[in-house]
Amino acid sequence: MIMNPILSIQNIRRDFKMGDETVHALRGVSFDIYPGEFVTIMGTSGSGKSTMLNILGCMDKPTSGEYILDGQHTEKLKRDALAKIRSKKLGFVFQSYNLLSRTTAIENVELPLLYNSSVSAAERHRRAIEALKMVGLESRMNHLPNQLSGGQQQRVAIARALVNDPVIILADEATGNLDTRTSYEIMMIFQELNRQGKTIAFVTHEPDIATFSGRTITLRDGLLKKDVKNENVQDAKAAFEALPPPETFEEE
Amino acid sequence: MNPLTLIKIALKALLRNRMRTFLSVLGIVIGVAAVIAMVAMGEGSRISIKEQMTAMGSNAIIIMPNRDRRGGVQMESNSELLEEADIIAIRENATYIDGVSPMMTVGGQAIVGNNNSPTTLSGISADYLKIRNYEIEDGVMFDDVTDRMSKVCVIGQTVVKNLFPEGDPIGKTIRYKNIPLKVIGTLKAKGSGDFGQDNDDVIFTPYQTVMRRFSATTNIRQIFANSIGEGYAEKATEEIMNILKERRGWTKPVDPFRIFTQEEMIQTITSTSDMISLVLTIIAGISLFVGGIGIMNIMYVSVTERTKEIGLRMAIGARGKDIMFQFLFESVIISLLGGIIGIALGIAASEIVKIAFNMPMSVSVTSVIVSFAVCFATGVFFGWYPARKASRLDPIEALRFE
Numbered sequence: 080m081i082m083n084p085i086l087s088i089q090n091i092r093r094d095f096k097m098g099d100e101t102v103h104a105l106r107g108v109s110f111d112i113y114p115g116e117f118v119t120i121m122g123t124s125g126s127g128k129s130t131m132l133n134i135l136g137c138m139d140k141p142t143s144g145e146y147i148l149d150g151q152h153t154e155k156l157k158r159d160a161l162a163k164i165r166s167k168k169l170g171f172v173f174q175s176y177n178l179l180s181r182t183t184a185i186e187n188v189e190l191p192l193l194y195n196s197s198v199s200a201a202e203r204h205r206r207a208i209e210a211l212k213m214v215g216l217e218s219r220m221n222h223l224p225n226q227l228s229g230g231q232q233q234r235v236a237i238a239r240a241l242v243n244d245p246v247i248i249l250a251d252e253a254t255g256n257l258d259t260r261t262s263y264e265i266m267m268i269f270q271e272l273n274r275q276g277k278t279i280a281f282v283t284h285e286p287d288i289a290t291f292s293g294r295t296i297t298l299r300d301g302l303l304k305k306d307v308k309n310e311n312v313q314d315a316k317a318a319f320e321a322l323p324p325p326e327t328f329e330e331e
Numbered sequence: 332m333n334p335l336t337l338i339k340i341a342l343k344a345l346l347r348n349r350m351r352t353f354l355s356v357l358g359i360v361i362g363v364a365a366v367i368a369m370v371a372m373g374e375g376s377r378i379s380i381k382e383q384m385t386a387m388g389s390n391a392i393i394i395m396p397n398r399d400r401r402g403g404v405q406m407e408s409n410s411e412l413l414e415e416a417d418i419i420a421i422r423e424n425a426t427y428i429d430g431v432s433p434m435m436t437v438g439g440q441a442i443v444g445n446n447n448s449p450t451t452l453s454g455i456s457a458d459y460l461k462i463r464n465y466e467i468e469d470g471v472m473f474d475d476v477t478d479r480m481s482k483v484c485v486i487g488q489t490v491v492k493n494l495f496p497e498g499d500p501i502g503k504t505i506r507y508k509n510i511p512l513k514v515i516g517t518l519k520a521k522g523s524g525d526f527g528q529d530n531d532d533v534i535f536t537p538y539q540t541v542m543r544r545f546s547a548t549t550n551i552r553q554i555f556a557n558s559i560g561e562g563y564a565e566k567a568t569e570e571i572m573n574i575l576k577e578r579r580g581w582t583k584p585v586d587p588f589r590i591f592t593q594e595e596m597i598q599t600i601t602s603t604s605d606m607i608s609l610v611l612t613i614i615a616g617i618s619l620f621v622g623g624i625g626i627m628n629i630m631y632v633s634v635t636e637r638t639k640e641i642g643l644r645m646a647i648g649a650r651g652k653d654i655m656f657q658f659l660f661e662s663v664i665i666s667l668l669g670g671i672i673g674i675a676l677g678i679a680a681s682e683i684v685k686i687a688f689n690m691p692m693s694v695s696v697t698s699v700i701v702s703f704a705v706c707f708a709t710g711v712f713f714g715w716y717p718a719r720k721a722s723r724l725d726p727i728e729a730l731r732f733e
Contacts, residue, residue: 138727165648194647195648
């Protein structure tokens with residue numbers, strides 16, 4: 080069976096002008112991601128992985144090259160059209176959660192749907208609860224971010240990324256602010272979502288996080304260095320259970 | 332995003348910073364309240380002058396000898412006294428004049444039994460009623476010819492109240508400087524003018540009666556006349572002056588009399604009061620403008636403070652205009668809230684001033700509507716740049732902002 084890729088980038092270049100100098104953040108990168116894949120994008124700082132994620136997330140446009148997301152060319156789109164793509168087709172999970180403070184978990188989750196006028200208030204609420212159930216936080220939906228632990232906040236953020244039923248979830252160092260136990264818990268959620276058919280692109284610089292994914296793309300100096308299938312995917316749940324018991328002062 | 336949701340988001344953001352919102356609103360409240368009160372003051376004095384004008388008789392003309400004083404010495408060389416013959420000459424010859432009457436006043440107490448009233452006695456001719464818009468309520472007006480020098484009078488309602496508390500004054504006698512005057516008529520109430528005088532506190536008697544029995548003089552201090560209609564004041568003035576000069580064979584370049592028209596006086600008073608209220612309104616407007624700058628300032632702070640929130644909203648699908656309207660709604664809500672409270676406060680202040688200081692105040696519907704519209708415009712105008720700044724942020728940069 081030949082599947083169409085969910086996203087396809089062809090010879091992407093991205094140059095930044097810094098004064099007189101031009102920085103080549105990406106120097107011609109190509110790869111496809113297919114539905115149901117769990118891909119980690121690895122690289123050291125300066126490798127171009129953040130630039131890549133910004134382009135994949137339709138927040139930045141390549142200097143040259145093609146980016147086809149869900150069958151749609153995005154290179155020539157205007158700001159508003161890109162915003163619409165982000166609203167309908169993408170889900171973001173950030174390193175620092177980026178939840179709105181003094182706003183309840185459920186309201187944070189509802190947020191992306193506010194920018195989609197075809198979703199009614201009742202529908203918005205229903206879908207937000209559903210998304211919170213998927214990350215196991217329906218009992219905390221009326222809590223404010225500062226009443227939640229880091230792991231719980233990130234789970235709210237994952238629910239927010241799920242609520243608009245995106246074609247791909249883009250995670251940017253989503254475990255970067257979390258301790259190992261919590262990181263593994265978050266990876267369990269991502270693995271579970273992937274098992275349910277969600278396509279995930281996960282940017283990280285931690286090699287052990289990459290072992291939970293089915294495929295790893297490594298960037299270096301703006302070029303694709305490696306793109307390997309992971310034959311031996313580690314189960315996050317097993318890894319979590321193998322960890323030594325938590326210290327008493329630790330949260331969660 | 333639908334406007335209702337945007338309003339909700341804006342309200343939430345405003346409630347999050349209550350103190351800040353309160354202070355921004357306060358700036359607008361003060362500005363709007365000041366504008367409303369100042370306009371009310373201007374409108375009030377304009378209306379009061381207009382009432383004055385109607386009470387006075389809008390076509391009235393007053394003729395007085397020209398008092399030319401230099402160094403405290405009255406120079407009579409450029410002045411002439413008015414006399415009864417002048418009235419007759421004007422009445423017979425003037426074509427732009429509808430009525431003419433002398434005005435001779437005598438100060439004193441009017442006494443009836445145990446009641447007395449410190450009312451000025453005015454010696455006039457029958458035309459005076461029409462010149463000053465008086466009407467007979469009861470009884471009759473004296474006649475210039477048949478009642479010449481008779482000891483009769485016509486009195487206003489205040490005098491009726493003061494001297495005849497049990498009513499029915501017709502046929503009764505008032506003693507004024509020991510001279511008995513028989514009341515033959517009463518005047519309809521006119522109310523008080525806003526310069527403080529009571530138009531109903533009057534006793535009218537034939538001017539010849541005053542000349543012969545009270546002041547023993549033939550000099551007339553003032554002549555009141557009435558032009559035939561609005562807009563004829565100037566022609567009537569010219570005509571009267573010519574008649575008066577001709578009678579005396581006056582050739583000097585300086586006029587021997589001063590003639591005031593009601594129109595001129597109204598114009599002088601209104602233009603001064605208009606000027607004052609314009610200046611006050613401009614000052615109040617400036618304070619509204621400063622309030623607007625306050626909004627702009629706070630919106631800039633708000634946009635900078637929430638850069639990361641803006642970045643997030645954009646990342647999850649907010650378009651530039653969604654962000655723009657979110658912030659624009661915030662500033663418009665601040666300004667409209669300020670407008671509503673300011674209008675209420677301005678009306679309240681106007682009422683308080685009216686009652687406490689007895690000043691004529693009139694809040695016009697136009698000023699309320701205009702204030703409200705100006706507030707809306709202020710919110711949009713001063714919210715525009717901060718909101719546009721927010722809407723043009725680069726989501727990547729904004730998300731990175733700490």
